[in-house]
Amino acid sequence: MKGVIAGLNKLFENRVRLGIMSVLAVNDYYDFNNLKETLDVTDGNLASHLKALEENDLIKVNKQFIGRKPNTRYSITETGKQLFGIHLKALEKIINSQ
Amino acid sequence: MKSRSKSCEDLNTIRKIMEESSRFLSLSGLSGLFAGLIALIGGAVACFAILKGNIMLSSEYFTGMNAEEVSIMRFWLIIDSMAVLILAIGVSIFFSYRKSISQGLKIWTPVSKRMLINVLVPLVTGGIFIVILYNENLLQLIIPSMLVFYGLALVNAGKFTNNDVFILGLIEILIGLVSALFTDFGLIFWCLGFGILHIIYGLIMYRKYEK
Numbered sequence: 018m019k020g021v022i023a024g025l026n027k028l029f030e031n032r033v034r035l036g037i038m039s040v041l042a043v044n045d046y047y048d049f050n051n052l053k054e055t056l057d058v059t060d061g062n063l064a065s066h067l068k069a070l071e072e073n074d075l076i077k078v079n080k081q082f083i084g085r086k087p088n089t090r091y092s093i094t095e096t097g098k099q100l101f102g103i104h105l106k107a108l109e110k111i112i113n114s115q
Numbered sequence: 116m117k118s119r120s121k122s123c124e125d126l127n128t129i130r131k132i133m134e135e136s137s138r139f140l141s142l143s144g145l146s147g148l149f150a151g152l153i154a155l156i157g158g159a160v161a162c163f164a165i166l167k168g169n170i171m172l173s174s175e176y177f178t179g180m181n182a183e184e185v186s187i188m189r190f191w192l193i194i195d196s197m198a199v200l201i202l203a204i205g206v207s208i209f210f211s212y213r214k215s216i217s218q219g220l221k222i223w224t225p226v227s228k229r230m231l232i233n234v235l236v237p238l239v240t241g242g243i244f245i246v247i248l249y250n251e252n253l254l255q256l257i258i259p260s261m262l263v264f265y266g267l268a269l270v271n272a273g274k275f276t277n278n279d280v281f282i283l284g285l286i287e288i289l290i291g292l293v294s295a296l297f298t299d300f301g302l303i304f305w306c307l308g309f310g311i312l313h314i315i316y317g318l319i320m321y322r323k324y325e326k
Contacts, residue, residue, distance in 0.1 A: 043137040
């Protein structure tokens with residue numbers, strides 16, 4: 018595992034990435050525009066964070082067409098689910114331990 | 116090591132985003148309250164204006180009338196119940212829309228879309244079923260069906276909004292099943308399920324989440 022200190026994952030330190038993971042943890046899938054609205058971020062910002070998460074195999078991308086409009090859907094991977102779960106536990110531990 | 120306050124803040128953000136992205140929380144208690152009042156008015160119109168003060172829907176009452184009188188009565192009962200349905204849906208949308216704006220939330224989200232589909236399946240099934248009952252002249256089962264299918268729709272909706280809707284759905288199903296055993300009292304059960312129960316639910320919701 019990369020960048021894990023006591024269960025905390027460096028990848029989730031960024032607010033936008035944390036937000037993306039939170040949305041995808043409780044929804045089967047979410048598309049780009051809805052993620053943008055939910056997290057209130059710009060296109061470029063969201064795209065770069067999605068790419069980082071995708072490259073680390075935490076989320077997967079599913080491109081399709083709805084009518085003639087392209088639609089990009091994101092969902093969480095098994096790895097993503099596990100690492101996010103570990104990250105949440107680590108956060109809880111920090112809160113409880115101090 | 117991360118500080119405690121930062122971790123706490125992170126967890127709160129995560130919780131908030133999870134809730135907002137997976138639950139539709141703009142249903143307003145006022146919707147329930149006004150939908151209930153509209154249903155009671157509709158029930159009163161049916162009882163006093165259409166059935167001429169007769170609250171019992173017993174078969175003896177109808178056998179005393181000629182075919183034309185019965186069909187006129189049926190026609191007005193359908194108009195009355197349609198008016199209640201349209202007005203109740205209207206106020207629900209209005210108050211939810213208002214609440215979502217005051218919360219700064221969108222009303223048309225992936226969650227609300229999924230919720231709508233899950234509500235529409237039992238509701239449309241119920242609607243078709245009721246048309247079949249009407250055509251087959253099984254009128255005494257129409258009110259129980261309305262309550263049961265509406266309850267099933269709410270049980271489905273409960274997965275996407277607060278849990279109180281799920282409980283309201285269970286009670287509606289229960290009232291619907293009981294009303295199927297006492298069909299003479301259909302109108303009373305109808306007013307109980309669609310009127311009084313909605314008003315109670317609306318008041319509880321309003322005090323719980325909006326005060």
